[in-house]
Amino acid sequence: xxxxxxxxxxxxxxxxxxxxxxxxxxxxxxxxxxxxxxxxxxxxxxxxxxxxxxxxxxxxxxxxxxxxxxxxxxxxxxxxxxxxxxxxxxxxxxxxxxxxxxxxxxxxxxxxxxxxxxxxxxxxxxxxxxxxxxxxxxxxxxxxxxxxxxxxxxxxxxxxxxxxxxxxxxxxxxxxxxxxxxxxxxxxxxxxxxxxxxxxxxxxxxxx
Amino acid sequence: xxxxxxxxxxxxxxxxxxxxxxxxxxxxxxxxxxxxxxxxxxxxxxxxxxxxxxxxxxxxxxxxxxxxxxxxxxxxxxxxxxxxxxxxxxxxxxxxxxxxxxxxxxxxxxxxxxxxxxxxxxxxxxxxxxxxxxxxxxxxxxxxxxxxxxxxxxxxxxxxxxxxxxxxxxxxxxxxxxxxxxxxxxxxxxxxxxxxxxxxxxxxxxxxxxxxxxxxxxxxxxxxxxxxxxxxxxxxxxxxxxxxxxxxxxxxxxxxxxxxxxxxxxxxxxxxxxxxxxxxxxxxxxxxxxxxxxxxxxxxxxxxxxxxxxxxxxxxxxxxxxxxxxxxxxxxxxxxxxxxxxxxxxxxxxxxxxxxxxxxxxxxxxxxxxxxxxxxxxxxxxxxxxxxxxxxxxxxxxxxxxxxxxxxxxxxxxxxxxxxxxxxxxxxxxxxxxxxxxxxxxxxxxxxxxxxxxxxxxxxxxxxxxxxxxxxxxxxxxxxxxxxxxxxxxxxxxxxxxxxxxxxxxxxxxxxxxxxxxxxxxxxxxxxxxxxxxxxxxxxxxxxxxxxxxxxxxxxxxxxxxxxxxxxxxxxxxxxxxxxxxxxxxxxxxxxxxxxxxxxxxxxxxxxxxxxxxxxxxxxxxxxxxxxxxxxxxxxxxxxxxxxxxxxxxxxxxxxxxxxxxxxxxxxxxxxxxxxxxxxxxxxxxxxxx
Numbered sequence: 001x002x003x004x005x006x007x008x009x010x011x012x013x014x015x016x017x018x019x020x021x022x023x024x025x026x027x028x029x030x031x032x033x034x035x036x037x038x039x040x041x042x043x044x045x046x047x048x049x050x051x052x053x054x055x056x057x058x059x060x061x062x063x064x065x066x067x068x069x070x071x072x073x074x075x076x077x078x079x080x081x082x083x084x085x086x087x088x089x090x091x092x093x094x095x096x097x098x099x100x101x102x103x104x105x106x107x108x109x110x111x112x113x114x115x116x117x118x119x120x121x122x123x124x125x126x127x128x129x130x131x132x133x134x135x136x137x138x139x140x141x142x143x144x145x146x147x148x149x150x151x152x153x154x155x156x157x158x159x160x161x162x163x164x165x166x167x168x169x170x171x172x173x174x175x176x177x178x179x180x181x182x183x184x185x186x187x188x189x190x191x192x193x194x195x196x197x198x199x200x201x202x203x204x205x206x207x208x
Numbered sequence: 209x210x211x212x213x214x215x216x217x218x219x220x221x222x223x224x225x226x227x228x229x230x231x232x233x234x235x236x237x238x239x240x241x242x243x244x245x246x247x248x249x250x251x252x253x254x255x256x257x258x259x260x261x262x263x264x265x266x267x268x269x270x271x272x273x274x275x276x277x278x279x280x281x282x283x284x285x286x287x288x289x290x291x292x293x294x295x296x297x298x299x300x301x302x303x304x305x306x307x308x309x310x311x312x313x314x315x316x317x318x319x320x321x322x323x324x325x326x327x328x329x330x331x332x333x334x335x336x337x338x339x340x341x342x343x344x345x346x347x348x349x350x351x352x353x354x355x356x357x358x359x360x361x362x363x364x365x366x367x368x369x370x371x372x373x374x375x376x377x378x379x380x381x382x383x384x385x386x387x388x389x390x391x392x393x394x395x396x397x398x399x400x401x402x403x404x405x406x407x408x409x410x411x412x413x414x415x416x417x418x419x420x421x422x423x424x425x426x427x428x429x430x431x432x433x434x435x436x437x438x439x440x441x442x443x444x445x446x447x448x449x450x451x452x453x454x455x456x457x458x459x460x461x462x463x464x465x466x467x468x469x470x471x472x473x474x475x476x477x478x479x480x481x482x483x484x485x486x487x488x489x490x491x492x493x494x495x496x497x498x499x500x501x502x503x504x505x506x507x508x509x510x511x512x513x514x515x516x517x518x519x520x521x522x523x524x525x526x527x528x529x530x531x532x533x534x535x536x537x538x539x540x541x542x543x544x545x546x547x548x549x550x551x552x553x554x555x556x557x558x559x560x561x562x563x564x565x566x567x568x569x570x571x572x573x574x575x576x577x578x579x580x581x582x583x584x585x586x587x588x589x590x591x592x593x594x595x596x597x598x599x600x601x602x603x604x605x606x607x608x609x610x611x612x613x614x615x616x617x618x619x620x621x622x623x624x625x626x627x628x629x630x631x632x633x634x635x636x637x638x639x640x641x642x643x644x645x646x647x648x649x650x651x652x653x654x655x656x657x658x659x660x661x662x663x664x665x666x667x668x669x670x671x672x673x674x675x676x677x678x679x680x681x682x683x684x685x686x687x688x689x690x691x692x693x694x695x696x697x698x699x700x701x702x703x704x705x706x707x708x709x710x711x712x713x714x715x716x717x718x719x720x721x722x723x724x725x726x727x728x729x730x731x732x733x734x735x736x737x738x739x740x741x742x743x744x745x746x747x748x749x750x751x752x753x754x755x756x757x758x759x760x761x762x763x764x765x766x767x768x769x770x771x772x773x774x775x776x777x778x779x780x781x782x783x784x785x786x787x788x789x790x791x792x793x794x795x796x797x798x799x800x801x802x803x804x805x806x807x808x809x810x811x812x813x814x815x816x817x818x819x820x821x822x823x824x825x826x827x828x829x830x831x832x833x834x835x836x837x838x839x840x841x842x843x844x845x846x847x848x849x850x851x852x853x854x855x856x857x858x859x860x861x862x863x864x865x866x867x868x869x870x871x872x873x874x875x876x877x878x879x880x881x882x883x884x885x886x887x888x889x890x891x892x893x894x895x896x897x898x
Contacts, residue, residue, distance in 0.1 A: 072302060083301070088241035089234020091417070093368045094450050098824035101368060129234040142232040146224060149787040152795055153631025154231030155368040155417030161232055183831040187823060189368050189418050190631045191798035192791055193834045 051119055058122050062087065063131030071118045078102045078113035081128060089129035089158040093187075100186030103159040103166075104128050110166035112185075129158035132165060141165045144203035145196070152190030160186050164200045173204045217843045218786035220640035223650050225788065227415070227635055236415040239385040240447055242374045248277065248444040249304040250436050252428065253294035253311055254452065255286020258320025258518035258816010262286075262293065262313045269310035270296065275303030277440060281311070287490040288320070288518045289817045290455025292428060297436045297444065320518035320816030324462050324487040325359075328515045331466055331483055335511070343509035346479030350470035352547050358467070358536035360862075360880040362487065362809040363460040364453075365525055366828060369417020371457045372429035372447030377437040381408035386430050387447075389419035389630045390667030395660040397426035401434045411660040416630040420799075421524035422458035423630070424667055454821035458523025459809060461495035461514075462487040465536040469505060475548055475555045479507040484533075488514045489521030497533035502601050503541070503559040518816045519809075524669060527602070527855035531800055531862050535880055538598045538863025542870055546584055552867065553578060553597060564844060565599055568755040568777040572597070575775050575838070576757035585874015585894070591761050594872025598860035600778075602752035604851055607676040608740065610663035613642050613684040615692055615735040619724040621646060621653045623681060627665030627673055628658040632854060633788025634673055640784050641678040641850070645685035647709035648723050663738055671852035675747060678784060678850035683743030688735050695729040696721060750781035750849040753842070756797065756860040760835075762872040764891055767884030769869060771801055771835040774861065779842040781851035786841070793839035793857040800861025802829035808881050 050056070051073045059068050062085055069084050081087050081104065090113055093101035097112040104113045105127035132139035138146065141164050151157045160183065167174065167182035174182060179200045188196065230236040262284040270279045281294035296311075298304040321327045347353055373386030375398070382402055388394045388411075395411045402409065416423070426434065433446040448457060468481040482505075486495020493514040500508065522528075541559065545552040553573060557566055573579070581595040612624035623642040629635040639655035646653075656662060666676050689709060696714050697704035706716050714721045759773040776797050783789045806827040810819045820826040839857075862880060869887065870876040875894040877886050 074302075079301070082241075083243055086243070087234065088237065088243075091238075091240070091368070093370075094823040096450075096822060096824070098822065099368070129232075133233050138229070138233065142229075145232045146228045149225050149228065149791055151225065151228055151231050151631075152633075152791055153368070153416060153418040154227070154236055155238060157231050158234045180831040180834070187368070187828055187830055189366055189420075189828065191795040191802070191829070191834075193798060193831055194794050194837055195787075195791060197831070197834070 058119055060118065060121055060126060061124070062126045063128060069118065073117070073119065075118045076114055077104070077116040077118045077121045077126065080118040081113060087128045087130050091155055091158065093156070099156070100163055101156050101159040103162040103186070105162060105166060108166070108169060110163045129162050132161065139165065140206055141168065141200070141203045144199040144206070148195045148199035148202065150192055150195040150199040152192045156186060156188045160188065160196055164203065167200065168204055168207055172207045174201065176201060216786070217841055218783035218789065219644040220636070220650070220784060221786045223636070223640065223785070225633055225636050226639055226655055227629070238369055238415045238417050239373055239387040239413060240369055240417070242385045244374065244376060244443040246442050248297055248299060248436055248440060248442050249301050250295060250297040250432050250444055250446040251304055251308065252292040252432070252452070253281060253296065253308070254456070255291040255293050256289060256817060257286060257315055257317045258288055258322060258811065259318035260286045260315040261318070263316040264314040266312040269312065270307040273303055273307040273310055275299040276307045279307060288455070288520055289811070290452060290520050292456070295432055317815050322517060322811040322813045322816050324464055324485060324515055324517065327517060328464065328485045329513055334483055334513065337509050337511035339507060340481065340509040343479045343481050343507045346507040347468065347470035347481070350478050351473050352544070353468065353470045354544055354547055355468040356540055356543060356878060357464060358539060358878045359464045360462060360532040360535055361807070362462040363525065363803050363807045364809055364826065365420045365422040365458055365523070366454065366823070366826065367418035367420060367422060370448040370450070370453045371423060371427050373426065373433050374443060374445040375430065375434040375437040376443035377402055377434065378441070380404055382434070382437070383410045383412070384430065384434065385412045386426060387416055388413050388423045389416065389628055389669065390424040391626050391628050391658055391660050392664050393424050393667055394426045394430060397430065398434050401426065401431050402438055409660070413628045413658040416628055416658065419630045419668065420526045421528065421669060424669060450823065451821040454826060455818050456520040458525065459520060460525040460528065460532070461522045463495070463497055463532045465497070465499055465533070467536060467540050469540060469544060471544060471548060473548070475550050475558050477503070477505045477559055480505040480509070482508060482510045484512045486512065486514050487517050489519055490516055492521060494522040497529035499533035500537050501530070501533055502562065502599055503537060504561060505559070519811060526796070526799065527859050530855070530859040531803060534598060534600070534859050535804070535862040535866055539866045539870065539876055539878060542596070542867040543876055556597070556599065560599060562601070562753055564751060564753040564779055564842070565755055568753065568842060569597070572755050572757045572775050572777050576759055576773065578757070581871065584871050587872060590765050591763050592872040593759070593761050594868040594870070596758045596864045596866065596868030596871055598756050598864035598867065600754040600756070600856045600859035602671055602856040604675055604747070604750065604752060605672065606747050607666055607672055609665040609677045609680050610738060610740040611638065611642070611677060611680040611684045612663045612736070612738045613688040615688050615727060615730060617727055617730050617733060619652050619727040621648060623653065623655040624662045625655070625657050625665045625677055625681070626660055626662035627677060628668060630668050632668065632673065632792060633785050634668070636785045636788055637674050638677055638681045641681035642685035645682045646689045647712065649712040652723065668854070671855040674784065674850050674852040679742035679745035679747060680739050682745045683741055684737050684739035686743060687739060688737040691735040691737065692726060692730065695731060696726050699729050747849040750847045750851055751779050752851050752856045754778040754856050754860060756864045758864040758868040760865065760868045760872065762869055762887060764873060767887035769805055769882065769887065771865065773836045774801070775838045775840065776857055777840040777842050778853065778857055779844065779851070780853045781847045781849045783841050783843065784850055789841055789853055790839045792853045794837045796857030797837055797861050798829055798834060800858040801833070801865060803880070804862035804865040805829070805881050805883070
C-alpha cells in the first residue's frame with residue numbers, strides 16, 4: 001500500500017532540508033511534485049539533519065532490494081540511483097522537475113527523482129523502470145509502449161513509462177484526454193506523443 | 209491516385225523497432241549512462257553575461273577543494289552567456305560542484321548586442337542585390353503589390369541527452385562514449401585531439417538521446433574529456449547541464465524577412481524583392497534561410513545579412529533555414545491571395561509547379577474539409593476556427609556508406625553499420641532494408657550500429673542517412689543471400705540461379721529447405737559480406753515533396769490557439785520501416801507546431817543573460833498541446849529509391865499554422881512564436897481599423 005503520510009515527499013520539507021540558494025532557485029516554478037496530489041503539509045525534520053556534510057551510509061530499498069549507499073546530504077535520489085546503484089534508466093535532463101525524464105515510483109507514486117534527496121527515500125519503496133520488469137517479463141505498460149512504437153530516441157521513455165504506470169494506478173482506464181493530462185509533466189523532444197498516447201490508452205484498456 | 213490511409217507501403221510494415229525493448233526497460237545505455245571506475249568529472253566555467261570581462265578573479269578556493277585536479281581560468285573574456293572561460297577537472301561530481309561554486313570572478317559587464325531588430329543594417333542601407341533592377345521592372349506596373357516584414361525567434365535544439373562524452377584514454381589507445389549524430393566525425397576529432405591512430409580510437413554511440421543537427425563532432429565537451437583523460441590516465445566524463453545545453457550547444461537563428469511581391473490579377477507572381485536578416489552568434493554566419501523556396505516568384509532579387517549578436521552560435525537544426533523561411537513565404541502567399549480575392553490553395557497551385565504536390569493538395573484538401581473554409585476573419589463567435597496549409601520539399605543527394613551483413617550457421621543475421629540511430633529508427637531501417645533482399649523471417653535479423661569499429665557511414669545530417677545507407681544494405685543483403693543459395697545449391701547439386709527464398713525458406717520450385725537448416729550448410733562458420741556499392745539499388749530521382757493542412761481554433765478573448773488536426777502528406781520514396789517513418793513525420797510536425805506557437809530563447813536585453821535556459825520557461829510543446837495528426841506516407845508509382853525523412857516534415861507546419869490563424873481571426877500575425885499576446889495585439893489593430 002502506498003504510504004500517505006507524505007514523509008520525505010513534501011516540497012517544503014525538501015527545501016528546508018536542503019536550504020541552499022542553488023536548490024531554492026532550482027525549485028521555483030516546478031509543477032506539482034507528487035503527481036496526482038496537492039502539495040502536502042511540511043513533513044517532520046528528516047534524517048538529513050543527521051547526515052554529515054562529508055557523507056554517511058544510508059540504506060535504500062530499490063526495486064525490492066535493500067542496499068547501502070554512501071551519500072552526501074545534497075545527493076538526489078536520481079544521482080544515487082544512477083551513479084551508485086547503476087540503474088541508468090531514469091535520466092537527468094532538466095534537473096528541476098520540469099521534464100519528467102527522471103521519474104521513479106516512491107511507494108507506488110510517481111516522483112521526479114531529481115527533486116528528491118536520497119536521504120528522504122530512506123524507509124520508502126523505490127521502483128525504477130528496470131524494476132517494472134518481473135522475472136524477465138515486461139510490465140503491461142512497457143509492452144504497450146513496445147507494441148505501439150512509443151519512442152524515438154528513447155531518452156525520455158523510461159520517465160514516460162514509469163509515469164504511465166502510476167497514471168494507470170490513479171486512473172485505471174484513462175481516455176485520451178486523461179492520458180494527455182496525466183502525462184503533462186513529461187517532455188518528449190522527438191515528439192513521439194501520438195504513439196505514447198496510443199500505448200497508454202491501450203494499456204488502460206487491458207488494465208484489470 | 210488513391211491514398212493508402214493505412215500506409216502499408218513500406219518494406220517493413222509490421223515489425224517492431226529493433227531496440228524498443230531496450231528503450232522501454234532502461235537497458236539501453238546512452239553515453240551519459242557510462243560511469244566508469246576511477247572516473248574523473250570535468251566541466252566548463254562559463255560566462256553568465258552577454259559580454260563581460262573578468263576584472264578580478266581567483267581560482268585559489270576552487271583549487272583547494274578536496275579532489276580537484278585542475279582549475280583553468282585561461283580566458284578572461286566572455287562573449288555570450290554560456291561562453292567557456294575555463295574548466296575544472298575533479299575526482300568526483302561533488303568535488304566538481306563544490307569547486308565550481310568556489311570560483312570567484314568579478315565580472316565587468318559590457319554592452320551586449322541582444323536584438324536583431326536593433327542591430328541589423330536597415331534595408332535602405334543594404335546594397336542592391338543582383339537582378340534588383342530587373343525585379344523592380346517586373347513589379348513596376350503590376351496591379352497588385354504587397355510589402356511585408358515577418359520575423360521568427362531563436363529556437364534551441366534542447367536535445368534531451370546533453371552534449372558531451374566519456375573518454376577513456378590508456379597509453380596510445382582510447383575508447384569514447386559520445387552523444388553524437390556523427391560516429392566517424394567524432395572518431396576523427398578524437399584522433400586529432402589525442403594524437404592517436406584511427407585504429408586505436410573507438411567511438412561508441414549505440415544509443416543517442418536526440419541531436420536535431422547539433423551533435424556533429426566531439427565538441428568542446430568531448431574534447432575536454434579526451435584531454436583530461438589522456439593527461440591523468442583515467443576515464444573522464446564531461447556533459448552539459450541543461451543551462452549549458454540551452455546556451456552553448458547551438459540554435460536555430462532568429463530571422464527578419466522583408467518581402468515585396470507583385471502579381472497580376474490572375475495570381476501569377478511576377479517578381480519579388482526579398483531581404484532577410486539572420487541573428488547568429490558572436491562571429492561567423494549560418495543565419496541564411498530558404499525564401500521563397502519552392503514557389504516560383506518570377507524575377508527574384510534577394511539579399512541576406514547575418515547579424516552577430518552576443519549569443520551562442522547557431523548549429524544546423526532540422527532543416528536549417530527552412531521552417532522560418534517558409535513561415536514568411538506561406539503567410540505572404542495567404543496575404544497575397546486575400547489581396548487578389550483568391551483561394552490560397554488556388555494561388556499555391558499556380559505558384560508551385562510540382563505535380564506530386566498538386567495531387568497532394570487536392571487529396572489533403574478533401575481530408576481537412578478545405579471546401580468548408582470560410583473567408584479570413586468571417587467565422588462567428590468568440591472561438592474561431594481557421595484552416596491553413598503549407599508545402600515542403602527536400603534535396604536528395606547520394607553518398608558514400610558501407611554496410612556489412614553476416615549470416616551465421618544458426619540462422620541469425622547481423623546487419624552492420626557504424627552510423628548512428630539518433631531516434632530516427634536507423635537501426636531498424638538498415639536491418640529491414642537488408643532483410644528485404646534476403647527474405648528470411650524478421651526474427652533472425654539484428655543490427656549493430658553506432659560504433660566506429662563497424663563499416664563507415666554518414667552522419668545524421670541533411671536527411672541523408674537512410675538514402676545513402678539503404679541501397680548498400682539492400683545490396684549487401686542480396687549478395688549474402690546469393691552466398692547462401694550457393695551453399696544450398698552445392699548440397700542439392702544444382703545451379704544456385706535456380707534457387708530462391710520464398711516465405712523464409714529456400715526453394716527450387718520442387719523441394720524446400722527451411723531457413724535454419726539452410727544456414728547449417730554455410731561453409732566456414734558464417735557468410736560475411738560488405739558492400740560499398742549500391743548495386744541494382746542506385747538511387748533514382750525520387751522526391752521529398754510534402755503538403756500539410758492545419759485545422760485550429762483561436763480564442764479571441766484570450767488569444768489562445770488550439771491546434772485540432774494536422775494532415776501531413778509526405779513523399780519518402782520507398783518507405784522502409786513504416787512505423788519509424790510515421791513517427792518521424794508526426795515528430796517533425798509537432799516540433800514545427802512547438803516552434804510556431806511556444807519556443808523562444810529570450811536574452812536579457814541589458815546584460816545578455818539568457819532568461820529561460822531551462823525547460824519550464826523555454827516552453828516546448830507538451831502532451832496537452834498535441835493535436836490529432838494524420839501522417840500519410842506518399843508513394844508515387846515507380847518510386848523505388850529510399851529517401852530520408854528527418855527534415856521535410858517540420859518545414860511546412862509553422863507556415864500552415866500561421867495561415868490558419870490568419871484565416872480564423874482575419875488579421876495576420878507576422879511574428880513567431882504566435883503567442884496569445886501577439887494574437888490579441890493583432891486583433892486590436894483589426895478592431896481599430898474596422
